[in-house]
Amino acid sequence: MEKTASATARISRRSFMALSGLMGAGLALTACSPTEAKDSQGDEAAKLELGGEPLDYDTMTWSGCHVNCGSRCPLKVYAKDGTVIRISVDNEGEDEVGPNKIQQLRSCVRGRTNRQRIYNDTRIQTPLKRVEGTKRGEGKYEEISWDEAIDLIATTMKQIKEEYGNDAFYIQYGTGVLGGTVSKSWHPDQTVFARLMNLWGGYLRQYADYSTGQITWDLPLLNGDAWSNNDVMNLVNSKNIILFGNNPANTRMSGSAMQYLITQVRLENPEANIIVVDPHLSDTAVGIANRWIPIRPGTDMALVAGMIHYLFTENKLDEKLIRDKFVGFFSDTFMEDVKLAEPKSTAFMGLDKSGTLMPDKDMSYEAYLKGTGAYEGTGEKTPEWAAAITGIPADTIRELADIFMDHPTATIQGWGPQRHSNGGNNTRAIGLIAAITGNVGLSGGGTGAREAVGGVPYPVPTAIPCFPEKNTVDVCVSFFDWYQAIVDYQSMNDATWGIRHIDENGVTSYAEEPGTIKLKAPIKFIWNYGSNVMMGQHADINEMLNICNLPDEKDSGVRMIVTVDPWLTPTAMISDIILPGTTPFEEDDIISGGTGWTGFVCIETAAIEPMFEAKPIYEIVTLIADKLGLKDEFTEGKTQLDWLEWCYDQGMEAGAALPATFEEFRSTGLFKQTDDHEPSIAPMPDELATPSGKYEVFSKQAFNLSKQWDLTGDGFVPDDGLDQITPLPIYYDSFEGYGDPLRKDYPFQLIGHHYKTRTHSSYGNVAWMSEVAPQQCWISEQDAANLGIEQDDVVIVSTVRGRSQMTAKVTNRMMPGVVSIPQGAWYDPESRDAATLGDPSVLDKGGCISVLTSMRPTPIAKGNGVHSNLCKIEKA
Structure with a gap:
């Protein structure tokens, strides 16, 4: 039975609350209050006209964009008769960025379209249960009551815990509600699900994330730090700024994020x-760059080797710096290093308790550049080789x-170059060129990490307590x-699938003896x-x-997937129970953030x-906690507003x-502060x-x-030599x-890029x-001409794993031999028939790169x- 939309008016007239007595030392502050329609004197957005008439509204409240672009912009929400009629932006403060300036934190166009998300035909209206006997992904559901849904979930949880223990529970990665505090979906360990599960004995945790998997663990092999870099505004002191695969014009495009700041730097x-x-002439390159250097995907470490070979052979590098601060570069000190x-x-990682793991040949970077020692026969890594x-x-x-070498040069890598099968070496190589050329620790320089x-920031918590110490x-x-x-799960240990020990503080560690850290349950x-990972970002x-759809057996197969989301996403369609959650505009919460010299907190x-029948996530999990006998511990007697x-x-x-x-905090809504700090320089x-x-060019x-x-992976990944762990960040033919020899049948390198129309x-x-x-x-125009493809032709892109259909964008902004599909499009299979579900021949008509x-x-x-x-490409 299809339910129709209804919304009860929530009219809450609030008077403007003056803010006084808050000028802390060194800080300039401002507060921005909800307003009333008829007597507002200062709200410019309310004066905007539609059809020649002033906007007629009952309430303006503060909310925010909770998605995972990094900005979490505050939004003004205008409502009339219980319906949102306009989404507007922060227009308080100054229309410029700088010390002691309260910056406007303006949302990008995505955030301004939130009415179309609130009133969308994909809204989930009532709890749903997968029809018995159907497969996950067929999309066949029946409506059930909240009581039925909560009872079924709790009953299944108790059964699984009795059979397998808490190791069998997993909170999926999801950043669709990254911006909230009580409502947040990421990090999983800071969600209300984590709070519930830890009170109930715990769950299987995860490390790293889809954005930065290789930067998180591979870049520290070089420098011990995946994150430090100079502030964006320090780029005003740079002679040169080198962006490797960094496209904030699409990824961080709001008026309070990286693209706005780097545009100010350009000015x-x-x-x-x-x-x-x-490989892609990105919007960032078009907007601010002097030059585009197209590069084949996954070859950044070859570029770096070619550059260092040239600098080394021409005696342009600082030998003292390298000998003092680096290990593994020179042949003459290699074994000591x-x-x-x-x-x-x-x-x-890689603890050698036996003390027997030692290279038997020179594996220094100098040997690699010269093609000697362990790299005999590979040739010199000249610029021509690169x-x-x-x-x-x-x-x-x-x-x-x-x-x-023309100091100071800033190096910033986006998170695209490390998202390759050899991306760990990419990220180490980019960090290496920044460090070895002497640009780290300089004003106007940088480390090669993300900006x-x-x-x-305001010191207001961004999550409620989740008791990680109770996770068993x-x-x-x-x-x-x-x-x-x-x-x-029995194939999974530290030496096959990277299983790690994790303590009560969430700190991971590695095995003393390889192969001894193991999973204990499927x-x-x-x-x-708040996640579309399983049918989207994975x-x-x-x-x-x-x-x-593996059968639920003793050692394999999942028994229950529960999705909570406002929208019927592709991932929701593989769930057993789907629960309708609220949008940020239907509940109270706190968001915070900041950029440049401005920080904010917004209730x-x-x-x-x-x-x-949507409910806030806190209310949903409270209902489950009640069924598990944990309501009092879970809520501590607090409502969401109490939290x-x-x-x-x-x-x-x-x-x-x-x-x-x-009360004043809540009635005012948005608070911003600034100071005159110097943009930080990573030392x-x-x-x-x-x-x-030291910098470990050679990583033991x-x-x-x-x-x-x-x-x-204990036999689950082909032993084809296309995966390698290399002590140096060198180029190798990777998966x-x-x-890869597969290129003779699938001639194009396919990458994904972030799109201005979506955040993931x-x-x-x-x-x-x-x-x-x-x-x-x-x-590219060249490749399209060779294939007889014209602008907006319908094409099918195929890999060995599947087929996806979309139109072609023929452009001079792609390197020949490389194509790109914007990531994040919703999976839309031509058929959901149970007999062909999961078959690579099934055509996706949504243009989903995943x-x-x-x-x-x-x-x-x-x-x-x-x-x-x-991939290969053909006209449909």
């Missing part, structure tokens, strides 16, 4: 030489190398290869909240359908009542410059957090792992990379967005190498 530093190294870099505790691999002319490689964006499950799994725990129950949707007030007051109280105790009472530390305390950790780990898959159901920029396969990508994990991080794909 303040017009002489800066901004270069984008990317190896001993310095030996891990000494389980805080590092040109043949990268597609970048040798003279351009030399020119780029000289630019790195920092500054801000002046002491192992954790990679965010990406959790699926193997459904297929065959995943039998999955909480899926990989190989067809194989995921097969995995999710959100529901603009409308929950639609249909927001708790956050306010905690912030006040920590010195937050906020009103004297919670060159005396001691890096590596075993040697990686060398040990190459001898200890089974990269076939579905440029040098969020906003994928907004018609306005898809009209502005439809889902298309970006292909039908085409591989779930083969990367060698060290066990992460997502989903930008390494070989």
